[in-house]
Amino acid sequence: MNESYKIISSSILFWFSQKKWFVYSILVSIFLLNLSTPIGLSVPAYHSLIILVLVFMLVTFEPIPFPAIALLTLVLQVVLEVAPPDQVASSFMNDAVLFVMGSLMFAIAIVHQGLDIRLARSIVFIFGKSKRMFLAGLMSISAILSSFLGEHTVIAIMLPIGLSVIKNIDTQQTDGKNAVLITLFSIAYGTIIGSIGTPSGGARNVIMINYLQEFSNVHIDYWKWMKHAYPILIIQLIVAYFVLQFAFPSSLKNIKMRGYKKNVENRSVKKDINHLFSCLIIIAIIASWFTFNDIYGLGIIALGGALTFMIFGMITWEEINKNTNWGVILLFAATISLGFQINETGASSWLVIKFNELLNSLPSNSMNVSWSIMAILSGLTANFFTSSATVSLIGPMAIELHPTDISFALSSAIASGFSFLTVISSPTAMIIYSTGLVSTKVFFRVGILMFIISILILYLMSQFYWVTL
Amino acid sequence: MKILIAIGGKEFSKPTLDLGMKIANSFKSSTTIAYVGKKISQFSEKDVSVVHQNLDDRQLYRPGIRTLEWAYDFLISKKYIEETDTNKFDDYLLVDEENSRMKVLLKEQYSDNIDLIMRTGEIIEQLKDEVEANKHDITIIGGGGNKGIHNKLIQFIDSAVFVVKNYSVSKKYKILLPVNDSKGSEKAIDTAINFAKSYKLTVEIVAVYENKKSHEKTDKLLLRTKNKFLKNKINASTKILEGSTVNAIVDHAKDDSIIILGVSPKNPIMKYFFGSKPISIAQKCNCPVLITK
Known part of the structure; x- marks a missing residue:
């Protein structure tokens, strides 16, 4: 057989084996495009839903880079006549996108300052009386910080x-292995749970606030979100503490709370000033989110934080540029743009009508059933598709279910933050998994319990607490 | 010669590492020991990278380094590397290269060169990249885990692939060399001669009567191959097998066989969708298999 033919066919096959989900996604889209438009749905609305299916498949299986998916989403919106180019362009950039961009840059600037050493010392000082207190402290501090600064x-x-206190533990023995797992999970669950607490805890919260403002003209400020979400966060934290004690019983005898001692002693005046200044910037930004978010928007304030760090030379642009995930920013911008078109074209209304028709066919149809389906669907989708992308695509439907009742939209956004099931669902889960110390099975086994309890807590709070606000 | 040894979990990689280093020493080849870390979702890849940099700064091992350290200790325990005060793993130098590749260069005792490298991403893509960039001649991988990985490696990697299945250091192995008149088989014969010479292994050359009309041609091939081995002063015997090629070879192979096969001359597209005899043999038999290219 001709050698060049073999090389070419082998290259094509390798490309196919790596990109097969791209090919399948395109084939599914072409198939859907050739079907007749469903009754009650306009052609642009139908096309917007086809792009939604395409994006779901591409983001789930990642056969092509995220920036490519983002560009494809924009191109298809215009080519398939979902919206004119100017409308697509204007929906591409808004405060939610600026927030994603600003919070990613702000995060890099904060991490760059090396505040962990000082934080470790504070945690040991406050919670160092016992090892269980220390773990509870790790979880609570993670949650509080995550609620303001993001996961x-x-x-x-x-x-x-966490890794410094467990670094010498022998994981061959069950007690040691459980001590490692409980430490890592305390940080992970604290961080995940914390992200629902305030709008700045996660991009999904800001996206939902933006959607509510645009689609229902309902305004939710920083305080209002906190009043709804923070009590849930506190209850979840208490539950998570006991779930982890139950899942990973350990004497904790090998945990070394002073694992950071050596690093803490390597202090310098310059570092101290840097840390002090970093804390002031962080406090100023959080205070601005509380007080000025109505005027400037959360995104501009987050960008202001990153800008301050750069102006004062505490981080270089090169460092920010190297570590910012521009692909994710582009993807969120594109999915938010698609979310807007799904709403504008009436596709979300059509989906809600179909959803209600389905509910009517059930023996017991009530608000509770539709709430439960929506919350569980949001939570599950987020676990396989990541939370912010889920909210940007499912958010319009959640609002459309009950446009005047914010509990549906809030529940959808909060349930999307329950990233307890899979390691791909959030940066926290992926980072914990990437240590090689936590398997996907263990993550799911403990996570399923946390997920079910969290949905229950959310339900009870929305029924009995939110109505009092 | 350049050899790539892919390692994964510690307990399963010992035989792969051991056999790989023995081959490397026999051929005096340069060796790369590669650990391929799990693929990180694009959503989190930058976050993970920032955290790993942070772990480096705090002198906390980044994931994957523990496996490489274990491999390093294993090489020392088997005296493939001589540990000195200057090349302790504690003082390792991680060189961050492009395309998700990180390298730890070590001094060694017997081979020309041993590199420890760490890659992150989809395993086939990463090993293919590694082989293409560094022109490795043999890729050695463990026999456990997903069988689809072996198929894809054989299909897509531009080097010979050695699947180390059920290997025991204490066992005395012999080479099982199935032959036919293909170009791939000729390459397998040359490789088997090199292996048999280096390890002083005996060789059993086998051929399968696929259809009963063409025995004469097969008999001649067996005799010609045996003579090649005898010329090189290698103890070789021949055997005729009957039945379907794959089943006959799989049934004939024992635990102490190392099967050396040539790659199939079949169209790559047919191989991808319907497999090939070497791929089926590598999948079904319970001993180490080397597929030459």
Whole structure:
């Protein structure tokens, strides 16, 4: 057989084996495009839903880079006549996208300052009386910080602390293995749970606030979100503490709380000033989110934080540029743009009508059933598709279910933050998994319990607490 | 000659590492020991990278380094590397290269060169990249785990692939060399001669009567191959097998066989969708298999 033919066919096959989900996604889209448009749905609305299916498949299986998916989403919106180019362009950039960009840059700037050493010392000082108190402290501090600064910032700061206290533990014995797992899970669950607490805890929260403002003209400020979400966070934290004690029973005798002692002693005046200044910037940014978010928006304030660090020479642009995930920013911008078109074209209304028709066919149809399906669907989708992308695509439907009742939209956004099931669901889960100390099976086994309890807590709070606000 | 040894979990990689280093020493080849870390979702890859940099700064091992350290200790325990005060793993130098590749260069005792490297991503893609970039001649991988990985390696990697299945250091092995008149088989014969010479192994050359009309041609091939081995002063015997090629060879192979096969001359597209005889043999038999290219 001709050698060049063999090389070419082998290269094509390798490309296919790596990109087969891209080929399948395109084939599914072509198949759907050739079907007749469903009754009650306009052609642009139908096309927007086909792009939604395509994006779901491409983001789930990642056969092509995220920036390519983002560009494809924009191109298809125009080519398939979902919206004119100007409309697509204008929906591509908004405060939620600026927030994603700003919070990623801000996170890199904070992590760069090396605050973990100081934080470790504080945690040992406050919670160092016993090892169980120390773990509870790790979890609570992770949650509080994550609620304001976001998961990716906090896990990057807290993981070195966690790894330093468990670094000499022998994982061959069950007691040692459980001590390692309970430490890592305390940080991970604290970080994940914390991210629901305030709008700045996760991009999904900001995306939902933006959607509510645009689609229902309902405004939720920083305080209002906290009043709804923070009590859930506190209850979840208490539950998570006991779930982890139950899942990973350990004497904790090998945990060395002073694992950071050596590093803490290597202090310098310059570092101290840097840390002090970093803390002031962080406090100023959080205070601005509380007080000025109505005027400036959360995104601009987050960008302001990154900008301050750069202006004062505490981080270089090169460092920020190297570590910022521009692909994710582009992808979120594109999915938010698609979310807007799904709403504008009436596709979300059509889906909600179909959803309600399905509910009517059930023997017991009530608000509770539709709430439960929506919350569980949001939570499950987020676990396989990541939370922010889920909210940007499912958010319009959640709002459309009950446009005037914010509990549906809030529940959808909060349930999307329950990333307890899979390691791909959030940066925290992926980072913990990447240590090689936590398997996907263990993550799922403990996570399923946390997921079910969290949905229950959310339900009870939305029924009995939110109505009092 | 350049050899790539792919390692995964510690307990399963011992035989792979041991056999790989023995081959490397026999051929005096340069060796790369590669650990391929799990693929990170694009959503989190930058976050993971920032955290790993942070772990490096705090002198906390980044994931994968523990496996490489274990491999390093194993090489020392088997005296493939001589540990000195200057090349302790504690003082390792991680060189961050492009395309998710990190390298730890070590001094060694017997081979020309041993590199410990760490890659992150989809295993086939990473090993293919490694082989293409560094022109490795043999890729050695453990026999456990997903069988699809072996198929894809054989299909896509531009080097010979050695699947180390059920290997025991204490066993005395012999080479089982199935032959036919293909170009791939000729390459397998040359490789088997090199192996048999280096290890002083006996060789059993086998051929399968696929259809009963063409015995004469097969008999001649067996005799010609045996003579090649005898010329090189290698103890060789021949055997005729009957039945379907794959089943006959799999049934004939014992635990102490190392099967050396040539790659199939079949169209790559047919191989991808319907497999090939070497791939089926590598999948079904319970002993080490080397597929030459």
